[in-house]
Amino acid sequence: MARQSQTQLRDWWLSHCGWCHREIGEDEPRLAAGLKFSDPKDFRKARGRAIEFKLASGRSVIACGVMAGSQSKKEGKDLLVMVCSEECREALSTAMYEEWEMEP
Numbered sequence: 610m611a612r613q614s615q616t617q618l619r620d621w622w623l624s625h626c627g628w629c630h631r632e633i634g635e636d637e638p639r640l641a642a643g644l645k646f647s648d649p650k651d652f653r654k655a656r657g658r659a660i661e662f663k664l665a666s667g668r669s670v671i672a673c674g675v676m677a678g679s680q681s682k683k684e685g686k687d688l689l690v691m692v693c694s695e696e697c698r699e700a701l702s703t704a705m706y707e708e709w710e711m712e713p
């Protein structure tokens with residue numbers, strides 16, 4: 610997925626679960642899992658961009674940096690990942706916390 614363009618990455622991010630990679634249909638519920646960088650400097654590089662994170666298991670997680678001044682940022686979130694269920698949100702938050710030191 611590394612060679613994909615920003616546009617492709619963003620499209621994928623919006624339409625798939627960031628944890629189980631299932632495609633989420635138009636009329637299906639989707640949840641946003643918010644994450645926060647441990648180092649605020651990382652947010653500057655990530656804002657408004659889709660980014661891929663690699664986990665030790667080989668799984669990749671596509672997240673998108675929120676915009677400065679957005680509602681999510683005001684709520685203390687730097688990145689959002691779309692997920693299909695509470696279970697996926699839970700698993701994703703745990704993995705990102707353990708491997709990337711990101712707070713849910």
Ligand SMILES: [Zn+2]
Nearest residue numbers: 626629693697
């Ligand atoms: Zn899922």
